[in-house]
Amino acid sequence: MTGPPSATAIVLVCNGPGELTTWVRPLAERLHASLALRPRQPQAATELRLVLVPCPNATGHERQAAERLGLFSSIVPAERFWKLLLRPRRYGPWPARGVVVFLGGDQFWTVLLKARLGYRHLTYAEWVARWPRWNDRIAAMGPEAARRLPSRWSSRCTVVGDLMADLSETARAEAPLPAGQWVALLPGSKRAKLLVGMPFLLDTADRLAALRPGCRFLLPVAPTTTVTELLALAGPANPLHRHYGSSEPRLLEPSAEAPSRWLETASGTRILLVEQHPAHGALSQCALALTTVGANTAELGALAVPMIVLVPTQHLQVMQAWDGWLGLVARLPLLRWLLGVALTAWRMRQRGFLAWPNISAGRAVVPERVGPILPQEIAAEAADWLSHPERLAGQREDLRALRGQPGAVAALAAMVTELLPTA
Template identity: 70%
Template sequence: MSTLPPGGSVCLVCNGPGELSTWVRPLAEALHEAMPLRPRAEQASLALDLVLVPCPNATGREHHVASDMGLFRRVTPARVFWRLLCRPGRWGPWPRHGVVVFLGGDQFWTVLLSARLGYRHLTYAEWIARWPRWNDRIAAMSSQAQQRLPPRWRNRCTVVGDLMADLPASARRSQPLPEGEWVALLPGSKRAKLRVGVPFLMETADRLAARRPGCRFLLPLAPTVAVEDLLEQAGPSNPIARAYGTGPLQPDGAMPWCLLLRTAAGTTVHVIRSHPAHASLSQCALALTTVGANTAELGALGVPMLVLVPTQHLEVMQAWDGWLGLIARLPLLRRLLGVALTAWRMRHRGLLAWPNISAGRMVVPERVGAITPEQIAAEADDWLSAPARLQGMRDDLRSLRGQPGAVAALRQMVLELLPPAAAGP
């Protein structure tokens, strides 16, 4: 390998837990494999950094999760982003040369950051690149995203594919689950979703277990969620839990690969704390999930799903994007405006699950409204009793996934933007 320059940084930019696990981690691992980078290579001249940017849907724990990955020399929390722009030196030295890579959030933040640091700028555009004039390169998920660019900027764009297509499908063979019919429960990662999702899905599990005694339940924790959060949201401190019949969750021991929780009705839920849980999720026959990045993960893994949005608790479902979502969180307006905003979004919602958005049609069922655990348990039972239908959904999801290789292609674009000596021979 050729001599490295005096110093440099590859700075990844992200906003939330879904992007951290599905976009940031795979690219960071690939970059470490391609060349020596701090912190894994202590003597390397190049460093891998992460900057988290403001996002109304973030949990506030993202910087802890990212730090625990052991992939980054420095993780800058979202709460100091504006101070970072004003005085970058307060958060340590920044080398003269570097690349800023957008991997989630508002694309304008990376425009500002790359300009402030004097670094080159690469955007991964899932649907559209909003600031092509200030992008040195654009990595598009699809040709449709490329065609949305004004013609004068298309020569900066390369179609790399869907980063989610590189999720480890082979992990199923290396980490098999115990025998049984497994159903995944994904209540979300944000507090507003957990308040509804945990009690709703626990009662659904109870009712599905009564219909199918051999059914087993898997709950992979999002990286920003702790077991204590599940216990809290299923307990008396969550007023919404009183509307459901599951009762408090109780710890019920552990297995080498999971913790066990038990509902008041006696249903066992296997909780996986290690992340990502792709190996286990890929073996589930069906998933019951909220909306969000988890629907993209499930789709990439080819796991059939029912996407659930119970609207009978609108006053706590304020996890929306943009300035209206911020207003809905103001103390004096939270309840009134939050209810009005969410009700409006539900009426004008379009498609919610990422596989459906990607396909432009209903690939996986979306159940939105005053749905009940009994209704969802009955529908899940119908799907599980029809293996051919499940396989059809699985095949549709795999057809949307695309070919693997997007992570390697994006890594190559990062290397091309580095000074020649930094990218190796």
């Protein structure tokens, strides 16, 4: 750390890749734009830090993804969170005053951290603020989260809106894709999802390209994975590869005609690899997305990109990426296979909506395909959607209606600034 000792700190707390991209990054960028903060201004009196907290839905690569953003003077990885609580000074000198901001994970972790550091505390509450007594302020995503607060704490709460409603505003400024009807392939960011998602979606892309030769494909490379890993999981090294028709793809390196990297399947289907993070500009130009469940459905919804959400359950033994204590038990070495299959099968039978737009609306805004689905079925459904632009436009309008008005990031940044000690 360069410059004089900092007087105050803003500590953003997060858990997984989706929250890091859609909540933490926009807020951090806004704070840097409105305040003098380290590390971008080394002589500033206030620094911006990131603390990652334990979460069964994390990939383990969140620290590396956050480091590439260049927004934080220090990053504490999730595996060191408990040591941070016990001995904060192990991770450098901490200013005596500051603000802890909850942006994902278990809200209780930020209660512990703010108590340990003696900082003020702000929670961004998507659905409910669980510990209002120990929050100085609460930023609610919407009126429903605000209504769930006991009346004695309501004065601490401000409805700021959905942080992801601002995504489309920033996406518009990015470079346009080449002409064509683009379809986004989102196989996931964690290995458990990629094992199924990569061979499934490449097979689907080959079949969709045969049905609609004018289709063009792109695949955003999640910050928690690599092109090398994607290639490995798309080929024979993946035990699930043999269940699908697509052969191992090859990597096309950039050239004068094609400045980006592409995957090319044995059938000749080319898939643009979008390696900048986040990929909102490219995604916002797609006619349709084929995606797994997770935070990516919230991103696509915020960008108003029509989607088909896929949960192929024919490989239950590798689909153990569920949350909660049952998910943790399912990953115990001796019980992993049996409990993992039983847990996932139970979740599939008992499920409500899985995609964030459907959860938010309480109805089926986007189609969810759950079960032993096949690439040929999804390719046929995608081709049908693409041949009916009025249906795509209707889904896009439904998604826009759910998104809300932009401005939540600025409102949340203002609340952080208000809590930051000034003297």
